[in-house]
Amino acid sequence: MAGWSAQDIPDLSGRVAVVTGANSGLGHVTARELARKGARVVLACRSEARGTAARDRLVREVPGARAELKLLDLGDLGSVREFSATFPYDRLDLLVNNAGVMALPYGTTADGFETQFGVNHLGHFALTGLLLPALLGTPGARVVTVSSPLHALSNVDLTDLNSEHRYRRWLAYARSKTANLLFTHELARRLAVRGADVIAAAAHPGYADTNLQTAGPRMRGRRGSERLVLLGNRLFAQSADAGALPTLYAATAPAVRPDSFTGPSFAMWRGTPAPSWRAPWTLNDTMSDLLWGASERLTGVAYDALKV
Secondary structure, three states, rough: OOOOOHHHHOOOOOOEEEEEOOHHHHHHHHHHHHHHHEOOOOOEOOOOOHHHHHHHHHHHHHOOOOEEEOOOOOHHHHHHHHHHHHOOOOOOOEEEEOOOOOOOOOOOOOOOOEHHHHHHHHHHHHHHHHOOHHHHOOOOEEEEEEEEEHHHHHOOOOOOOOOOOOOOHHHHHHHHHHHHHHHHHHHHHHHHHEEEEEEEEEEEOEEOOHHHHHHHHOOOOOOHHHHHHHHHHHHHOOOOHHHHHHHHHHHHHHOOOOOEEEEEEEOOOOOEEEOOOOOOHHHHHHHHHHHHHHHHHHHHOOOOHOOO
């Protein structure tokens, strides 16, 4: 793993990949590098205009790339179902659950879920479940879910998953990122019980310079905070290209193991991909099973093939 770079990605010719949030930042870099190695990449984006621009940019960056746009709003389960029902391929080698929101003012999704929990966790939980037949039918498939070191701020609260009793934007973000890791843990466990040839793993970018950090201040009208975030990104963050490396490693490296968590090598902040620390509660079988059950009930998406 030492010194691993995008050049180490193996040939992906004939593979099909879906990357959520591929219109910018880490998602765009991930989609671009997968396409560079020959994968057919589906850019799953909420905005048609931004998604089209991202696809066109990717094709300019990687001439001959096989990249296509498919609309997906993770904050709307109807959109998730439409995406899955019209997915045009029988196989799916790689699903990268990358899209996310961070520290937004309180809001709800189209289905009434708190936005960060609804988009970051429930949307991806539903998407993965609906695409599960294609994943199970593809030998060596992988599901990579992008979490954050900030998951360490809080475990999920199963009595208040939608932050209805009390909302703190950073706490809600942390809980959604813990949910990502609990989902990966439980998915890996259930796949192993079934004996499925599918790897579920997680990754995080450390501190990477993307537009994720500025969305919250912008929505709150805090121009000063937005400028401070932009300054911090310029001074301390690594590039989106570097931040995407842990995701690319988890998605393609032969040595990746189920339920692994990959991040930057230096203090979970920056550097080449390396095994990353995770909070003990993200490895709790009881908690992951309870969250799984709650997620099935909330989304209406049942993983029948992985019943235990």
